[in-house]
Amino acid sequence: NAGVTQTPKFQVLKTGQSMTLQCAQDMNHNSMYWYRQDPGMGLRLIYYSASEGTTDKGEVPNGYNVSRLNKREFSLRLESAAPSQTSVYFCASSVQGSSNSPLHFGNGTRLTVT
Amino acid sequence: AQSVTQLDSQVPVFEEAPVELRCNYSSSVSVYLFWYVQYPNQGLQLLLKYLSGSTLVKGINGFEAEFNKSQTSFHLRKPSVHISDTAEYFCAVSDPGSGSARQLTFGSGTQLTVLP
Numbered sequence: 001n002a003g004v005t006q007t008p009k010f011q012v013l014k015t016g017q018s019m020t021l022q023c024a025q026d027m028n029h030n031s032m033y034w035y036r037q038d039p040g041m042g043l044r045l046i047y048y049s050a051s052e053g054t055t056d057k058g059e060v061p062n063g064y065n066v067s068r069l070n071k072r073e074f075s076l077r078l079e080s081a082a083p084s085q086t087s088v089y090f091c092a093s094s095v096q097g098s099s100n101s102p103l104h105f106g107n108g109t110r111l112t113v114t
Numbered sequence: 115a116q117s118v119t120q121l122d123s124q125v126p127v128f129e130e131a132p133v134e135l136r137c138n139y140s141s142s143v144s145v146y147l148f149w150y151v152q153y154p155n156q157g158l159q160l161l162l163k164y165l166s167g168s169t170l171v172k173g174i175n176g177f178e179a180e181f182n183k184s185q186t187s188f189h190l191r192k193p194s195v196h197i198s199d200t201a202e203y204f205c206a207v208s209d210p211g212s213g214s215a216r217q218l219t220f221g222s223g224t225q226l227t228v229l230p
Contacts, residue, residue, distance in 0.1 A: 004157070033216075040123070042204060042220035043158075050214070058216060090157055099208040099217060100146050100165050105157030 002026050006091050006106035013081040013113045021076040021109050023091030029104070031097035032074035033058075034066060036087040037108070043090065049074055050097040081113045116141050116207050118221035126227045127195055135190040135224045137205030147188040148206040149179055152223075158204060164188065175199070200228045 007022045025032065030051045035043040045058030047066040055066050063085060065077045074093075078085060089109045094101035117140040127133045139145060146165050150158040162173025169181040179190045188205060205221040 040222050042118075042222045044220075045216060045218070048216045056216065092157075097214055097216070099210055099212050099214055100163075102148065102160040102163060103150075103158070103218070105159070107155070107157045 004091055004093055004104055004106035006089075006109050008109060009107070010110045011112070013078075013111065015082060015113060017081050018077065018079050019081065020078075021089055021091075021111075022073070023075065023106060024073045025091075025093040025104070026072065027093060027095075027104065028071070029093035029095050030071070031094045031101070032068065033092040033094075033103065034064075034074070034076045035090045035092065036060065037090060038087050046076065046089075048097070081111075083113045085111065086113045087111060116145070116209060116217070116219045118205050118207050118219050120203075120205055120221035120224045122224050123222065124225050124227070126229055128229050129197055130194050132193050133191065133195050133199075133226065135203050135205075135226065137188045137190065137221060139186050139188065139205075139207045141186070141207070141209070144210050146208045146210055147179075147181060148208075148218075149173065149177070149188070149190050150204045150206060150220075151175075152202045152204065154201070161190070161203070195226070195228045197228050197230060199226060201226060 004025045034046040049068040052071045091106045092103040119138045121136040148163045149161040164181045208218045
């Protein structure tokens, strides 16, 4: 089973460039999430989609946009990349968006902005 | 808002020794608690969770954790570690009253390194 698949695995951008990080899950989960992971800071929620057709801001949404394309896919877009967005980005999904639902994570996208 | 403190950023331990990774959270009201493990170059995987009931929770790979409401702690333990347990471990807490996983708060992580 693939679970949660993220592409690309690695990306290097110059300041000001744009890109879209792709995420797809094959577990028929309703809720999907984008997190960023920075050293010593744990994971911080960027955006969240409780169900198809809905999205909501998390803790650190500035500089990002998201699209819940369908139930399987949830993409994250950087319109104008900045060095502060250098990070590891994780997509996750859960059966439902309740506070007791465990998250299933992809393997991450390592992004460097120069 | 909830906060989670993982007291040790790095824990080195010899193979077959016991280990405890410490986690404290801020809230004194009801909470859901989770431990996730991240192996190198992978995403996080659920190790165990406490939702209600018995305060001793058993997870995968021989790990267990004890919920202590008076101490607001949820420490992770394993009686005998293996080299393959080398990974980063994250404690996380959510608020049952919020009804939403967006309120999940992660600690900063503890790197467990098992030495031969």
